[in-house]
Amino acid sequence: DQQVKQNSPSLSVQEGRISILNCDYTNSMFDYFLWYKKYPAEGPTFLISISSIKDKNEDGRFTVFLNKSAKHLSLHIVPSQPGDSAVYFCAASRNSGNTPLVFGKGTRLSVIA
Amino acid sequence: DTEVTQTPKHLVMGMTNKKSLKCEQHMGHRAMYWYKQKAKKPPELMFVYSYEKLSINESVPSRFSPECPNSSLLNLHLHALQPEDSALYLCASSQADRRADTQYFGPGTRLTVL
Numbered sequence: 001d002q003q004v005k006q007n008s009p010s011l012s013v014q015e016g017r018i019s020i021l022n023c024d025y026t027n028s029m030f031d032y033f034l035w036y037k038k039y040p041a042e043g044p045t046f047l048i049s050i051s052s053i054k055d056k057n058e059d060g061r062f063t064v065f066l067n068k069s070a071k072h073l074s075l076h077i078v079p080s081q082p083g084d085s086a087v088y089f090c091a092a093s094r095n096s097g098n099t100p101l102v103f104g105k106g107t108r109l110s111v112i113a
Numbered sequence: 114d115t116e117v118t119q120t121p122k123h124l125v126m127g128m129t130n131k132k133s134l135k136c137e138q139h140m141g142h143r144a145m146y147w148y149k150q151k152a153k154k155p156p157e158l159m160f161v162y163s164y165e166k167l168s169i170n171e172s173v174p175s176r177f178s179p180e181c182p183n184s185s186l187l188n189l190h191l192h193a194l195q196p197e198d199s200a201l202y203l204c205a206s207s208q209a210d211r212r213a214d215t216q217y218f219g220p221g222t223r224l225t226v227l
Contacts, residue, residue: 032214034215034216036218041201041221041223042220042221043117043119043203043205043218043219043220043221044156044203044218045218046215046216046217046218049215089155089156093214100146100158100161100169100171101156101158101216103155103156104155105154105155106153106155
């Protein structure tokens with residue numbers, strides 16, 4: 001049973017436009033959420049996180065929105081750049097030290113120049 | 114500095130070989146993790162070390178043997194692997210305190226078992 005779901009395996013966006021990547025979760029015990037970006041043959045790079053006490057966290061071009069009642073989060077990238085082309089993983093965990101991250105299957109973002 | 118280093122970058126081994134993967138971090142993190150990632154799949158957790166003690170083993174076969182010699186180092190000893198064990202092996206670390214914890218990943222070791 002997949003606890004973290006990224007239902008779009010791929011997304012194409014024009015350079016300069018907004019990219020919106022979506023993630024849904026089923027486990028109501030999750031209260032800490034992260035987005036990672038991954039290039040081929042490299043490890044995931046941490047992008048941004050959000051705790052369940054917030055509904056929005058912003059860092060430069062990246063904003064994560066959390067809707068707890070819908071068990072849904074999204075990552076907005078604006079403006080999108082060709083270098084943003086990668087696989088984006090959503091991950092979730094419970095708010096205590098060293099609990100395992102549960103990853104979604106990832107969404108491949110292609111930003112077209 | 115949020116760097117986790119892993120060596121080697123690539124490893125090819127036969128099914129009878131014994132090899133080790135190494136991971137190092139100098140961020141003062143007290144939790145370290147091994148993940149396995151197959152192509153087009155998310156990372157799958159294998160082991161968690163917390164304060165140099167094994168705290169989680171996700172039912173990993175005994176041909177994978179983790180070791181944490183000190184708080185900065187994490188090894189994964191490999192013996193009698195199967196071709197299906199070929200994957201990207203990722204190490205990660207985090208602070209391991211009571212707060213929500215961000216894990217930082219290394220670049221991975223691409224393992225091929227012949």
